[in-house]
Amino acid sequence: MKCPFCKKTLVRGEKKRFENLSDHVENPNAENHPLRLTFVCDCEYSKDSFWDGQGGIYSGRNSYDHRELYRLFPSKNCHAAIDSWDEWMDNVFTFQRKIEPFMIFAKYKSSAAYRVAKFFFNPSKPKNNF
Numbered sequence: 001m002k003c004p005f006c007k008k009t010l011v012r013g014e015k016k017r018f019e020n021l022s023d024h025v026e027n028p029n030a031e032n033h034p035l036r037l038t039f040v041c042d043c044e045y046s047k048d049s050f051w052d053g054q055g056g057i058y059s060g061r062n063s064y065d066h067r068e069l070y071r072l073f074p075s076k077n078c079h080a081a082i083d084s085w086d087e088w089m090d091n092v093f094t095f096q097r098k099i100e101p102f103m104i105f106a107k108y109k110s111s112a113a114y115r116v117a118k119f120f121f122n123p124s125k126p127k128n129n130f
């Protein structure tokens with residue numbers, strides 16, 4: 001996985017306990033979380049941030065201002081690590097939103113668009129790289 005800001009390969013950080021997206025959905029009131037792998041970069045924009053094994057970014061209190069990051073790196077909705085699962089999903093969803101208005105013959109436009117988007121992005125599905 002690579003840093004979405006400077007494109008350097010992320011390195012392993014210290015293991016941390018944090019709530020990931022699936023905890024948040026499945027068990028939002030949990031108080032304890034297992035120790036998890038983190039990945040970090042030493043560039044200016046990654047200050048006080050880390051990525052999880054899926055490529056999702058977690059920003060700390062001292063990290064770069066979010067609006068400023070979106071202004072500087074506007075291409076994506078979230079700053080998932082490059083070549084990660086989260087980046088792949090972000091690409092699928094972005095493409096799905098783009099093609100959905102053209103699914104005029106499909107009964108369920110959104111799921112038809114999702115299937116088409118997944119078909120197009122399947123060849124570039126990332127492998128687990130840790």
Ligand SMILES: [Zn+2]
Nearest residue numbers: 003006041043
């Ligand atoms: Zn970086």
